[in-house]
Amino acid sequence: MSENRAFFRETVEQILADTLDQSRIEASERRMLPAALYKALEENGVTRMLVPEGKGGIGADIGDSFAILRAMGAAAAPGPIVETMLGNKLLAEAGLEPADGLIALAFADDGAAVLHAVPWGGGVDHVLAVTPSGISLSASASWEMEAALDAADEPRDTLRGSLGAIVALDTSATLRTAAILRAGQMLGAIEWTLARSIDYAGERKQFGREISKFQVIQQMLAELAAQLLASAGIAEAAADAGRETLIAAARSRLGDAADAAIGIGHQVHGAMGFSKEYALNHRTRRLMAWRDDFGSVQFWRRRLAGGFVTCSREEFWPAIADAGNRRAA
Known part of the structure; x- marks a missing residue:
């Protein structure tokens, strides 16, 4: 940074x-x-x-x-x-x-x-x-x-x-610009959800020990961390490059990460996470709304795929490798 x-x-x-x-x-x-x-x-x-x-x-x-x-x-x-x-x-x-x-x-x-x-x-x-x-x-x-x-x-x-x-005014780039800006808010909410879930798992005790020591909880948190890291990398690159293909890939990837944050965040917190007075819901409910703002996940996946459907077998992998420089269809 x-x-x-x-x-x-x-x-x-x-x-x-x-x-x-x-x-x-x-x-x-x-x-x-x-x-x-x-x-x-x-x-x-x-x-x-x-x-x-x-x-x-x-x-x-x-x-x-x-x-x-x-x-x-x-x-x-x-x-x-x-x-x-x-x-x-x-x-x-x-x-x-x-x-x-x-x-x-x-x-x-x-x-x-x-x-x-x-x-x-x-x-x-x-x-x-x-x-x-x-x-x-x-x-x-x-x-x-x-x-x-x-x-x-x-x-x-x-x-x-x-x-x-x-x-x-040429507004052809406006939707994708709005989409990647909203992605910044989504990424922040996912980061908060992971951090708070880790802290809560270290505080909450069940059967005489912190739930963070249970393998199933560790696995869920690791899965969410992986979703976050993958999404952050591509979303940051998309924000800096501004290319349609990267933005389409970032919004597609963030859709999966948002779903993981909503599900895993509430599973780790249990009943506490569903309380409206608890801060978690203000992030997860926003993720539910933001994930489809300025193009749904399906919309951006179609845009992403559209950039590759005309590739021949020989062209496909080079096109994937150079995706950041391609224009989405």
Whole structure:
């Protein structure tokens, strides 16, 4: 990790420690965002991480943002941080000023009148619609909202209205950028789940000894650690390279790791893990929601496979070996 990247992550970890606790995480299930957290993130330039310095941002890259989002995921920080960071990036690329406040991001067709399952769609300042032709920014208050929730009981609202003027912009890479940024949050939540499961196994006693001494528990934790390490390697590479094939592989691999974290984390914790007052559920339920954000696991596996289906027998292995340089179909 570079010095700048380590500094970014340490800064955000300190902000999270100062502004986010269990009660504020739980408040998000009542559609209440942690105001102190987002005020501090905005003051420290995090919401404009991906905006060039000349346009009032930090000028960081996707890999830097990925590191920050990893910390946010580990802390189960609620709210549209990915959407706001990416939204401001798109606004800057379109020659517009970054937005003040928080942004909800929606992928839609040109002329769409309904935006489906928009994270925090009715609880932010702006809605940014990403279409094949470009982007359209509007006030969230201009949309009629039908409230809904995801697996973490955070808002996934349906918005009805009409898009404003569309500013022309090449948005072909936007979905994969959103996908790898969300992957950072997923990776952080998986890391937290493994670390807490290891600690809990060392604390919980059964039949006169810590459950961490039972072979079956050791095997489950080893399996989760392997899933984490494999996912981290490919996700970090994908964030730095930005190539479609790597991002497709990372999201596919993280889908498996998320399933392992949810299952193993709760098995190790037993009944304690299913208590809503216990911190584990805030990570595992977010993993249930995040694993299908910006393309489901199946979607990304099809994208990954699509890059190789036309290969001949002689071409297949060289193509796999050079996957990081290939463009997904």
